[in-house]
Amino acid sequence: MSKSYENLPGAAGKARFFRPVRYEASEIFSGNAPRLIFEDEVFDLENISLRGAGAIARKRGEDGVAPGAKGVLRLTQNGRELFLGAARKARSAYGSGGISAGFELEANSFDLDWLIRENASVLAREAGRAEPAIEPDIAYKSFCADAVSFVGGYLLRIQKYVAPIEGKIDDEERGEIARDLASSAETGWLDLIQRGNELTGAIHEDKQQRIGYKSYTERTVSQMLLNGPGWARCYYKPAGYPGDYKIMNYGYEQRPEGDTVAQKFLHLLGMSASRAIITRMEMVASLVADYANARRGDKDCEFTITSVGSGPAREIEDILDETPEHVRWRINLVDQEPDALNYAFDRVAMMKNRDRLNVTGLNISFREMLRPSGDNAVFVNNDVIYSSGFVDYLNPLLAQRFVKRLYDFVRPGGQVIIGNVNNLATGMLWPLEYITDWSLYFRNEDEMRAMAREIPGAKVSVVSDPMQAVFFLVVEKPA
16 A cells, blocks of 8 residues: 655654765776876775765875865876866875775766766777787687687587577577587586696786786687676676675576577586585585584584675585584674675575574674674674685785684684685686686685684694685684
């Protein structure tokens, strides 16, 4: 039944003071936002609305223009001026990354649609005039040609034999044809991935070579694959960052996605390389279940665990399956993506053994976990805290801080379990970093152990998933 106007609710508290929607600059400007210049100060644009913008200056120890000051605000991209207008510096504060500032336009507004189009146009024109990257050696170029030829051979087969009759078959039949083709291609494709891992692994630590090899791969192999939905989502990152829960679910479900046989085939080809997502999930579930089974006894008991960067939290079902019915679980799911938590809670609600679960969700940024906060009380005295896909994004020093922080949260006898993609030829370096521009820290065993270097007295071990694609650091606190 519709409501009368007098019964329609408004906002409460501070939300009553309306503000135009703010957009993350990295998302709407495709990861390459314009610079913001206010008088003589240069900032990186962080967010923007019709009437204002937030930005950060990567510097310290300089006061700059005081809050409240009025001046000229400009947005520029590669030296091209996109906007000029009068503005006021509304706020300024020092933070860990530099000086954060907010600006309000005085008279006019940002035309966001025009800015997005013009920014993209400038970037496209400038790309052709950019300094050339270091070219890969002939061995890598030959390898990329082999990869393109391999995939192209299957696409040609689809074009010749399937495309003429594709309009006469339904979506299920298209999926079956795509599955058959992907199954036929799998062995050869996985061999190519291993070769790609070996070739890129040899140069990966050299930043200039890495840039050159990535650029060449994107111009050749990536363009062949981006018609597949999984490849496209990884490459274009519509959520604003890689590894969102939908990408994870692609890997878990291994279903043909797309409208045509060619799209479904390309998608499944990508999924054959992502099965480490499944073995990683199964491995972390097994490690958590092993912990509980070693300590459960024969009576009813409950364990408290926390998943940091939980995503869709598919491992919960395996944890339940691998532990007896008298074991109950108090589970905290922590993720910055609300949709991921919604998905996880919907899935938990459908589980047959959900009466053994007490699940809490916490939608916070991972950096907040490093700060003392009342919100962090949910992590105290955990039996196990695990993170199977987050530390991959942290540099060595921040990873050490993060692992130490999690270790402080677990109870005596508890464990911290950290999963991280490895740098072995059996891993995913080439398809992730070079084909889809999914940048991670691909760590070796010594680098895994280094994350626990600042934790004296802990029992530290490193184990691998069955595919030899992911390492797990297990840090146990003395009882």
